[in-house]
Amino acid sequence: MTKSIAVVEDERDVADLLRHALEKEGFEVRVYHDGKIALAELLRKPPDLVVLDWMLPGVDGLEICKALRREPRTAETPVLMLTAREEEIDQVTGLEVGADDYITKPFSPRVLAARVRTALRRRATGSSDSEVLKVGPITIDQGRHQVTADGKVVSLTATEFKLLRFLASRPGRVRTRLEIVEAVSGEVAVLERTVDAHVTSLRRKLGAPGELVETVRGVGYRLREE
Numbered sequence: 001m002t003k004s005i006a007v008v009e010d011e012r013d014v015a016d017l018l019r020h021a022l023e024k025e026g027f028e029v030r031v032y033h034d035g036k037i038a039l040a041e042l043l044r045k046p047p048d049l050v051v052l053d054w055m056l057p058g059v060d061g062l063e064i065c066k067a068l069r070r071e072p073r074t075a076e077t078p079v080l081m082l083t084a085r086e087e088e089i090d091q092v093t094g095l096e097v098g099a100d101d102y103i104t105k106p107f108s109p110r111v112l113a114a115r116v117r118t119a120l121r122r123r124a125t126g127s128s129d130s131e132v133l134k135v136g137p138i139t140i141d142q143g144r145h146q147v148t149a150d151g152k153v154v155s156l157t158a159t160e161f162k163l164l165r166f167l168a169s170r171p172g173r174v175r176t177r178l179e180i181v182e183a184v185s186g187e188v189a190v191l192e193r194t195v196d197a198h199v200t201s202l203r204r205k206l207g208a209p210g211e212l213v214e215t216v217r218g219v220g221y222r223l224r225e226e
Helices: 012-024 035-044 061-070 088-096 109-125 158-169 177-184 192-206 208-212
Strands: 004-008 028-032 049-053 079-083 101-104 132-135 138-141 146-149 152-154 213-216 220-223
Touching: 004 012, 004 035, 012 028, 012 049, 012 109, 028 035, 035 061, 049 061, 049 109, 061 079, 061 088, 079 088, 079 109, 088 101, 088 192, 101 109, 101 192, 109 158, 132 158, 138 158, 146 208, 158 177, 158 192, 158 220, 177 192, 177 220, 192 208, 192 213, 208 213
Parallel strands: 004 028, 004 049, 049 079, 079 101
Antiparallel strands: 132 138, 138 146, 146 152, 213 220
């Protein structure tokens, strides 16, 4: 079945470029130029994935992402944030509100299409394992796709969930950024700084137990055993 992609982008030349690149890959593409209209349509008829600009008329991309995560029908819909805002704090903010990936402009249409395919693949396979992993105060229920930290449910994006699951599968073992990229996305096109931003967002969402996610300078990350 053809996957549907919603592109929310107010710059019409960029929107046309995205439409062309994604339709060339065989996707059905719906384009919206206004945030308020887009949000109403996304909730009315959820797509398989959303490519979302940050700065939009009507309602901005962050608010749209938050709204999608609050609704059961769109809570698991992959969201790729596409924006000219390239500072690390902007990336962290985008990931914290629920974006699964963060792509800065200018961008390569081929790389973006690859990231779309990867996000759709993650959604299809992300909750196939029913095993429950527990490391200290962190519990990962893979069947339910649910994480608790200190007994409280933590809302994670699909990418953050997969990253935490990967680290928890071998507590105490150092995972390189390349290993994390390959395990979480399946595409080496993901930048190392994107991995760092996901880790930063994951730590904040976990609260105090986030301190167990340790940086090993010059190598990568590990989930410390308690």
